[in-house]
Amino acid sequence: MDFDLTEEDAAFQQVVREFARKEIAPRAEQWDQEARLPVEVVHQMGDLGLFGLVLPPEWGGSGASFTAFCLAVEEIGWADQSVGITLSAGVGLGAVPIYRFGDDAQRSAWLPDLATGRALAAFGLTEPDGGSDAGALRTRVREGPDGWVLDGAKAFITNSGTPITSVITVTARHAHGGVSAFLVPAGTPGLQVEPAYRKLGWHASDTHGLVLADCAIPRDNMLGQEGSGYRNFLATLDDGRISIAALALGCARACLDAASDYARTRNAFGGPIGRFQAVAFSLADMATALEAARGLVMRAAWLKDHQRPYKQAAAMAKLYATETAVSATRAATQIFGGAGFLEENPVARFYRDAKVLEIGEGTSEVQRLVIAKGLDLPVSP
Amino acid sequence: MNVVVCVKQIPDPAQPGQLDPGSKTLKREGKLILDDSDAYGVEMALLLAEKAGGGEVTLVSMAPNGETSGLRTALAMGAAKAILVSDDSLAGTDALGTAKVLAAAIKRAEPDLIVAATESTDGYTGTLPVQVAEILGLPSVTFAKSVDVADGKVKVNRQTEAGYDEVECPLPALITVTAGVVEPRYPSFKGIMAARSKPVEQLTVADLGLSADQVGAAGARQEVVDVTAAEERKAGEVITDEGDAHERVVAFLDQLKLI
Numbered sequence: 232m233d234f235d236l237t238e239e240d241a242a243f244q245q246v247v248r249e250f251a252r253k254e255i256a257p258r259a260e261q262w263d264q265e266a267r268l269p270v271e272v273v274h275q276m277g278d279l280g281l282f283g284l285v286l287p288p289e290w291g292g293s294g295a296s297f298t299a300f301c302l303a304v305e306e307i308g309w310a311d312q313s314v315g316i317t318l319s320a321g322v323g324l325g326a327v328p329i330y331r332f333g334d335d336a337q338r339s340a341w342l343p344d345l346a347t348g349r350a351l352a353a354f355g356l357t358e359p360d361g362g363s364d365a366g367a368l369r370t371r372v373r374e375g376p377d378g379w380v381l382d383g384a385k386a387f388i389t390n391s392g393t394p395i396t397s398v399i400t401v402t403a404r405h406a407h408g409g410v411s412a413f414l415v416p417a418g419t420p421g422l423q424v425e426p427a428y429r430k431l432g433w434h435a436s437d438t439h440g441l442v443l444a445d446c447a448i449p450r451d452n453m454l455g456q457e458g459s460g461y462r463n464f465l466a467t468l469d470d471g472r473i474s475i476a477a478l479a480l481g482c483a484r485a486c487l488d489a490a491s492d493y494a495r496t497r498n499a500f501g502g503p504i505g506r507f508q509a510v511a512f513s514l515a516d517m518a519t520a521l522e523a524a525r526g527l528v529m530r531a532a533w534l535k536d537h538q539r540p541y542k543q544a545a546a547m548a549k550l551y552a553t554e555t556a557v558s559a560t561r562a563a564t565q566i567f568g569g570a571g572f573l574e575e576n577p578v579a580r581f582y583r584d585a586k587v588l589e590i591g592e593g594t595s596e597v598q599r600l601v602i603a604k605g606l607d608l609p610v611s612p
Numbered sequence: 613m614n615v616v617v618c619v620k621q622i623p624d625p626a627q628p629g630q631l632d633p634g635s636k637t638l639k640r641e642g643k644l645i646l647d648d649s650d651a652y653g654v655e656m657a658l659l660l661a662e663k664a665g666g667g668e669v670t671l672v673s674m675a676p677n678g679e680t681s682g683l684r685t686a687l688a689m690g691a692a693k694a695i696l697v698s699d700d701s702l703a704g705t706d707a708l709g710t711a712k713v714l715a716a717a718i719k720r721a722e723p724d725l726i727v728a729a730t731e732s733t734d735g736y737t738g739t740l741p742v743q744v745a746e747i748l749g750l751p752s753v754t755f756a757k758s759v760d761v762a763d764g765k766v767k768v769n770r771q772t773e774a775g776y777d778e779v780e781c782p783l784p785a786l787i788t789v790t791a792g793v794v795e796p797r798y799p800s801f802k803g804i805m806a807a808r809s810k811p812v813e814q815l816t817v818a819d820l821g822l823s824a825d826q827v828g829a830a831g832a833r834q835e836v837v838d839v840t841a842a843e844e845r846k847a848g849e850v851i852t853d854e855g856d857a858h859e860r861v862v863a864f865l866d867q868l869k870l871i
Binding site: 242250281299 | 685688797798799800801802803804805808
């Protein structure tokens with residue numbers, strides 16, 4: 232058994248940590264206030280190789296492990312959850328499905344720019360009437376004179392309306408009932424990107440609803456086999472769960488770091504507040520939960536890297552790490568007291584950003600369902 | 613154009629350092645990292661080599677225990693190879709001894725240009741680069757805030773207290789670059805992986821044709837006699853505005869040579 236990262240992964244983790252500390256953390260508050268996705272930082276992260284990490288070199292990637300990707304997501308998320316989800320979704324929901332399920336023509340059309348952070352891709356699965364009931368897909372696809380025609384609506388689609396969004400993968404149901412995925416290039420007539428949502432958190436992340444009205448795309452734009460859309464997106468979500476869990480580690484660690492510093496330096500009743508057990512034990516619990524969550528996340532990533540079954544491990548990692556992150560933000564703001572309620576304090580931003588971790592890419596309830604099914608229980612949604 | 617960058621691997625400044633009570637110098641055992649101030653030289657060398665459209669960047673370093681962690685960082689940024697001098701007999705080497713060792717190692721790379729930082733972040737003597745140039749019989753231009761190479765010459769804007777001097781000299785030459793002269797790139801994952809297999813030539817003092825009495829404590833002409841703790845920072849001076857505060861602030865900054 233070996234708990235050490237490889238030398239290269241450890242070196243890379245240091246580089247991303249330094250990058251996040253210098254290039255992202257100082258500006259996170261500003262982007263949050265402006266509710267603006269910093270495209271220039273996406274380009275910088277592309278130069279660093281973050282968007283192409285898990286893609287093979289022939290498509291502009293680095294051929295790194297999924298574990299290395301999770302390390303990067305955690306480090307970026309430590310500085311800014313919005314930028315972290317932009318990376319997590321840009322790779323996991325944007326580029327990787329095109330690599331995994333696309334043919335070489337589709338790969339060469341989209342991957343080089345996605346792998347280098349020159350473009351972002353999105354994945355349109357969730358619908359206004361769907362949510363956790365992802366199978367209840369109402370978007371329809373029919374054959375048109377020159378290809379496919381899509382009609383329907385999608386909700387909560389990350390990276391779908393950025394200035395550099397190049398393509399959106401959309402799932403839709405055929406008249407015969409099967410579900411397929413389709414590549415809809417940005418700017419296609421009939422694809423309407425709705426104004427950005429006003430969200431509780433993740434202000435600097437780009438999220439929109441989409442409307443597809445007589446949206447015609449070429450015949451070659453089907454992604455994967457006809458009827459394989461449902462199976463493919465389930466596989467995509469398993470990976471996404473691990474990287475959302477890694478993002479949650481970044482959130483919890485940022486809270487632990489900030490609150491620990493504060494407990495050492497903030498004086499009350501004649502000394503630092505960290506000498507009170509009420510504060511110290513809260514931090515001890517936070518550190519323990521973070522370490523347990525890290526174990527789950529790293530193991531889930533390791534299982535995936537070693538081609539072992541990881542559905543259960545991914546669900547457990549996502550469930551535990553995201554709930555840990557939410558608890559950590561609550562405890563950290565409590566330690567800061569009134570100062571933690573001010574927007575100038577990063578823990579206030581993390582407090583707002585954390586909640587969605589328990590919702591996106593499978594709610595905590597869905598994770599429990601997956602885990603319970605793995606216990607061979609006759610549980611139903 | 614072939615460029616050599618002198619890089620130092622130092623104990624992580626973020627960790628509390630320890631002095632060796634015998635030699636009164638910094639303990640340099642364990643993992644060392646690339647001196648931050650050398651990242652500027654590496655970046656400058658990479659940019660100059662890229663602009664020249666050919667040639668490579670070679671790192672030259674001296675470190676105990678065959679340490680290469682810091683070199684790998686600079687290799688991950690894009691340097692092609694490294695020469696590392698590591699030898700037990702080097703313990704206690706002073707700045708001049710280090711210059712002799714580095715000069716001998718640099719000669720093997722036959723560079724057109726040698727780049728170094730103005731000073732290291734752990735030792736701060738700031739004397740090594742010009743000693744290396746002197747031993748090699750090369751011109752040296754220090755404190756470069758911008759560098760351009762053309763027509764077999766290096767043109768440098770050299771930082772001074774009042775502004776900068778425009779200086780040029782023929783190649784080969786040695787320059788020292790100030791922190792901030794360029795923005796060092798972050799090593800990419802590809803760069804880190806590639807650095808694994810880049811050559812690091814490890815040499816001993818004998819390989820360089822030097823004798824053991826020229827280096828190490830035996831060859832050192834410099835000795836740290838005593839070390840005392842830095843003075844505690846004193847309370848600042850409060851300037852109350854009585855209509856002339858701006859003049860007094862300017863005078864104060866001028867006196868510190870900050871403006």
